Amino acid sequence: MDTLIQPRILKGFRDYLPDAEIQRALLVEKLTQVFRSYGFVPIDTPVLEYSEILLRKSDGETEKQVFRFEDNGRRDVAMRFDLTVPFARFVAEHKDELYLPFKRYHIAKVWRGEKPQAGRYREFMQCDFDMVGSDSASADFEILSLMKSALASLDVTDITIRMSHRGMFNVFLEKIGLKNKSEDILRTVDKLAKIGKEEVSALLTDIASDQAKASSILRFIEGASTFEETLTIMEELSSAHEEAKRLRTIRSMMCASGIDKTFVLDPSITRGLDYYTGIVYETFLNELPSIGSVCSGGRYDNLAGLYMKETISGVGSSIGLDRLIAGLEQLGKIKTRGSFLDVEIFCLDEELSVEYQALAETLRSSGIAAEVFPEAKKMNQQYVVAEKKGISFGILMKKEDAEKKVFTLKNLATREVFEGITVEKAASIIFASKKE
Amino acid sequence: MDTLIQPRILKGFRDYLPDAEIQRALLVEKLTQVFRSYGFVPIDTPVLEYSEILLRKSDGETEKQVFRFEDNGRRDVAMRFDLTVPFARFVAEHKDELYLPFKRYHIAKVWRGEKPQAGRYREFMQCDFDMVGSDSASADFEILSLMKSALASLDVTDITIRMSHRGMFNVFLEKIGLKNKSEDILRTVDKLAKIGKEEVSALLTDIASDQAKASSILRFIEGASTFEETLTIMEELSSAHEEAKRLRTIRSMMCASGIDKTFVLDPSITRGLDYYTGIVYETFLNELPSIGSVCSGGRYDNLAGLYMKETISGVGSSIGLDRLIAGLEQLGKIKTRGSFLDVEIFCLDEELSVEYQALAETLRSSGIAAEVFPEAKKMNQQYVVAEKKGISFGILMKKEDAEKKVFTLKNLATREVFEGITVEKAASIIFASKKE
Known part of the structure; x- marks a missing residue:
C-alpha cells in the first residue's frame, strides 16, 4: 500500500464547508439580484493572464505578492490579483462589442501572496461593479445608490458612506501651490481618523513648510457639520466650481430619492494613492467602524489607457466580501443554513426504498425539496443528520402505510405529528409552514 | 507617454462577454436550484494546492497538462485540474466535521494546459455532484434521478442516459479468466459505438486469444432490447448476482418514479480506465449524440484512500458545462438576454436627472428593474442601447411631465404608448406584461 498523504491546504488558503459556502452563496445571490435590478450585467475574464498585461501599472508591492510563473509554453503568466486590471484590458479588447455606458459586475476570486494574518487570505473573493463611458452626476449617483441598496439587501442598513471629491482636492492643492507634494499630503490626510487632528496638523506643517497652508489643508479636510456647509468650505478653499x-x-x-441620510461629505476621504480623479467614497458599519471600509471606490479618468488610445472614464466600487462577512458575523447578522431541504424521508425499512424514492420525486415535482435517507441506520442517527441539515419536516412510512399510500409527517421543530396523511395533505402542510 | 500594451488573452482562455456570461449564470442558477431540491450542498476548495496532493494519483498525461509552479515560498503548487481530487482531499481533511452520507455539488473552474482546439479550453468550468458514505441502491438512484432533473431544468428532456455496472463487468472478466487483460479489453469495449461490432470482435479475439471468450464478451456488451433482458444476459454471463x-x-x-424511459442499460458503457467499481453512466442528447456524453460518472469504492485509512464509497456525476452549452447552442435551446432590466428611463433633458433618478429608485423599490440613461445623448443612440439590452419598456419624461409627476411609458416591442401616467399605473402595466 502507498503511504498516505497528509491532507492539507496551502497557508493562507481556505476550504469552504457547506455552512460557510451556503452563507457566501446566499450573500452573492442577493448582491446579484440588486446589481441586475440596476441594469448591471456580469462578465468573466481568465484567472491567468500575461504578466505584462496584469503587472504593467503595478507598484513593487503588488509584484512581490502576485502568483507569477512560466507556463509549459514558456509564457510569463500570472494569476489575477484584482478585478480592475482585467476589466481595463477587457474594455480595451472588446470596446467594439460593448455599448456605452457599459455597466458590469464581477464577483470572483483573486490571489495575492500576502503574509497570512487574521482575516487576510491569499485567495479571496472580490465583488466589483463599475459604470464606464459616462462622466456624469447620474452615473456617480447610481453607483452610490447601488452601494446602499446592495448592502441593504444583506440587511446591512446601519451604515455611513463617507464621500468626497478627489478632483476637488487636487484643484485645491494646485491652488495653494502644493500639487508637487500631493503624495505626501494624501498619505497624511488619510491618517486623520487614526492619529487625530493635532498630529496631522504637525505633519502637514512639516510637508508644506508653511503654517498657513497646513491650516488651510486642515480646514479643507475637517469639513463642517452638514453636507452643504462642508461643500461650501471646500468650494471656497478650492474654487473648484465644476x-x-x-x-x-x-x-x-x-435627497429626491430619500437616501441622503446615509451619506456624509468627508473631505478627509481621498483613497490615498489610487488613481481616482472624481468622487471617492468609503463605507463603514456604524456599529463596527473599526473594521474599516467594507465598500469603496471612486471615479477614474482613464480606465484602459495602458491598452488603448481612447479615453474612457468610469466610476466604480468594490465590496470587500471577506471583511464584510467577518463584520456581519461579529454583529450576529449572518444567516446560514445546513441545507435547502424541506423534508427528510427517513428510512425505516430498506425494502421500502423504492416507495421512498417515488415519494421524494412526487414531493420535488410539487416544489418541495426532499431527500431519502439512503440506508436503514439507527433512527437516532437519521434524526441527527436531519437536524444538522436544518430540515423542518420528517416523513415516516412503514410497510402498512406504503400499501395505503399514506405516511406520518412530523414537524421536527415543534414535534407536531400528522398520522396517516396523503402526499397532497403533507405538501399543503409543508407549504403553509414555509409561508409563515 | 508609455507605449500601449496590446490587450490580449492567453491561448485557450476566454473572456465572457455579458451575453455569454448571463447565459452561463442562468444555467448555473437553474442547476443549483435542482441540486438544492435534492439536498445537495455547495462547498469550495482552493484553486491552488500542493502539487503532491493534486498529482499523486495522476497519470503522466495529466501531469504534463497541469499548471504547476514554485510559489514565492518555494512550495511546489498546482492549479486544480478537476474537482474530484480536491473533493477527496476535502473529505479526508474534514471527515470529522461532515455528516455521512454527505452530498455536495461544486461548480467551479479548472485548468488544463491542453492543446487548444475547437471546443477545448485551458480554463473551463466543471459541475460535479457526489454523494459519499452510502453504498446503496437509493444513493445510486438519487444521482441518476438528479442527472435527469438537472438537465430537465435546462429544458433538456430529450436525452438518453446509458448506464451499466462496472463491478459486474469486472466479475464477468474474472469468471472467464481475463481479469489480467481488463485494461486492453476496457479500451476496446469503449470503442463499440465508434468502430462497430465486427472490428471490436476481431480486436477482442486478439486480446483474449480465444474465439469463444471474445464472443462471450461481445454478447455481454451488446445487451438486448430491454433493460430487463439485457440485465438477464449480464447476470447469466457473469453470475454477479449482488x-x-x-x-x-x-x-x-x-419505474415507480416514472422516469424509466430515459434510462437504457448498455453494458458497453464502462468509463474506460477510470476508478469506478459500481454503476457507471453517460448522457447523450438524442438530437445530437455525436457531441458525446454531457453528463457522466459512476460509483467508486474508495474516494479518499490516498489521504486517509477509512474507506468511503461514493457515487457521483459531472456535467460537462462547455460541451452542454455548445450542444444547446446547436439545438437552438440557448436562452440569453442582454440585461435583467424592465425599464429604461431615457434622458430627454439632463436638467431632469434628479427626477429621473428618483423615479428609478421608486420603480426599483416596487420590484421593477430600472436604469436611467445618464446623459442626454441622441434619442436614437439611447434606443439602440435599450434594444441591445433587451429592455421591454421605456420611460420618457419631459419638464412639464415632471412637474405633474407623470410621464410617457412606451412598450419598446409593441410600440404601444401610455401617455401622462403615474408611476403606480406604469408599475402595474409593467408587472402585467412580466406575467404574460
Whole structure:
C-alpha cells in the first residue's frame, strides 16, 4: 500500500464547508439580484493572464505578492490579483462589442501572496461593479445608490458612506501651490481618523513648510457639520466650481430619492494613492467602524489607457466580501443554513426504498425539496443528520402505510405529528409552514 | 507617454462577454436550484494546492497538462485540474466535521494546459455532484434521478442516459479468466459505438486469444432490447448476482418514479480506465449524440484512500458545462438576454436627472428593474442601447411631465404608448406584461 498523504491546504488558503459556502452563496445571490435590478450585467475574464498585461501599472508591492510563473509554453503568466486590471484590458479588447455606458459586475476570486494574518487570505473573493463611458452626476449617483441598496439587501442598513471629491482636492492643492507634494499630503490626510487632528496638523506643517497652508489643508479636510456647509468650505478653499456643482447635483439626487441620510461629505476621504480623479467614497458599519471600509471606490479618468488610445472614464466600487462577512458575523447578522431541504424521508425499512424514492420525486415535482435517507441506520442517527441539515419536516412510512399510500409527517421543530396523511395533505402542510 | 500594451488573452482562455456570461449564470442558477431540491450542498476548495496532493494519483498525461509552479515560498503548487481530487482531499481533511452520507455539488473552474482546439479550453468550468458514505441502491438512484432533473431544468428532456455496472463487468472478466487483460479489453469495449461490432470482435479475439471468450464478451456488451433482458444476459454471463440485484432495485425505483424511459442499460458503457467499481453512466442528447456524453460518472469504492485509512464509497456525476452549452447552442435551446432590466428611463433633458433618478429608485423599490440613461445623448443612440439590452419598456419624461409627476411609458416591442401616467399605473402595466 502507498503511504498516505497528509491532507492539507496551502497557508493562507481556505476550504469552504457547506455552512460557510451556503452563507457566501446566499450573500452573492442577493448582491446579484440588486446589481441586475440596476441594469448591471456580469462578465468573466481568465484567472491567468500575461504578466505584462496584469503587472504593467503595478507598484513593487503588488509584484512581490502576485502568483507569477512560466507556463509549459514558456509564457510569463500570472494569476489575477484584482478585478480592475482585467476589466481595463477587457474594455480595451472588446470596446467594439460593448455599448456605452457599459455597466458590469464581477464577483470572483483573486490571489495575492500576502503574509497570512487574521482575516487576510491569499485567495479571496472580490465583488466589483463599475459604470464606464459616462462622466456624469447620474452615473456617480447610481453607483452610490447601488452601494446602499446592495448592502441593504444583506440587511446591512446601519451604515455611513463617507464621500468626497478627489478632483476637488487636487484643484485645491494646485491652488495653494502644493500639487508637487500631493503624495505626501494624501498619505497624511488619510491618517486623520487614526492619529487625530493635532498630529496631522504637525505633519502637514512639516510637508508644506508653511503654517498657513497646513491650516488651510486642515480646514479643507475637517469639513463642517452638514453636507452643504462642508461643500461650501471646500468650494471656497478650492474654487473648484465644476466639481462642487457635480457634488451638489449628486446631493439633490440623494435627497429626491430619500437616501441622503446615509451619506456624509468627508473631505478627509481621498483613497490615498489610487488613481481616482472624481468622487471617492468609503463605507463603514456604524456599529463596527473599526473594521474599516467594507465598500469603496471612486471615479477614474482613464480606465484602459495602458491598452488603448481612447479615453474612457468610469466610476466604480468594490465590496470587500471577506471583511464584510467577518463584520456581519461579529454583529450576529449572518444567516446560514445546513441545507435547502424541506423534508427528510427517513428510512425505516430498506425494502421500502423504492416507495421512498417515488415519494421524494412526487414531493420535488410539487416544489418541495426532499431527500431519502439512503440506508436503514439507527433512527437516532437519521434524526441527527436531519437536524444538522436544518430540515423542518420528517416523513415516516412503514410497510402498512406504503400499501395505503399514506405516511406520518412530523414537524421536527415543534414535534407536531400528522398520522396517516396523503402526499397532497403533507405538501399543503409543508407549504403553509414555509409561508409563515 | 508609455507605449500601449496590446490587450490580449492567453491561448485557450476566454473572456465572457455579458451575453455569454448571463447565459452561463442562468444555467448555473437553474442547476443549483435542482441540486438544492435534492439536498445537495455547495462547498469550495482552493484553486491552488500542493502539487503532491493534486498529482499523486495522476497519470503522466495529466501531469504534463497541469499548471504547476514554485510559489514565492518555494512550495511546489498546482492549479486544480478537476474537482474530484480536491473533493477527496476535502473529505479526508474534514471527515470529522461532515455528516455521512454527505452530498455536495461544486461548480467551479479548472485548468488544463491542453492543446487548444475547437471546443477545448485551458480554463473551463466543471459541475460535479457526489454523494459519499452510502453504498446503496437509493444513493445510486438519487444521482441518476438528479442527472435527469438537472438537465430537465435546462429544458433538456430529450436525452438518453446509458448506464451499466462496472463491478459486474469486472466479475464477468474474472469468471472467464481475463481479469489480467481488463485494461486492453476496457479500451476496446469503449470503442463499440465508434468502430462497430465486427472490428471490436476481431480486436477482442486478439486480446483474449480465444474465439469463444471474445464472443462471450461481445454478447455481454451488446445487451438486448430491454433493460430487463439485457440485465438477464449480464447476470447469466457473469453470475454477479449482488450487482444484478442492485441494478434491479434501481430499475424499480425508476419505474415507480416514472422516469424509466430515459434510462437504457448498455453494458458497453464502462468509463474506460477510470476508478469506478459500481454503476457507471453517460448522457447523450438524442438530437445530437455525436457531441458525446454531457453528463457522466459512476460509483467508486474508495474516494479518499490516498489521504486517509477509512474507506468511503461514493457515487457521483459531472456535467460537462462547455460541451452542454455548445450542444444547446446547436439545438437552438440557448436562452440569453442582454440585461435583467424592465425599464429604461431615457434622458430627454439632463436638467431632469434628479427626477429621473428618483423615479428609478421608486420603480426599483416596487420590484421593477430600472436604469436611467445618464446623459442626454441622441434619442436614437439611447434606443439602440435599450434594444441591445433587451429592455421591454421605456420611460420618457419631459419638464412639464415632471412637474405633474407623470410621464410617457412606451412598450419598446409593441410600440404601444401610455401617455401622462403615474408611476403606480406604469408599475402595474409593467408587472402585467412580466406575467404574460
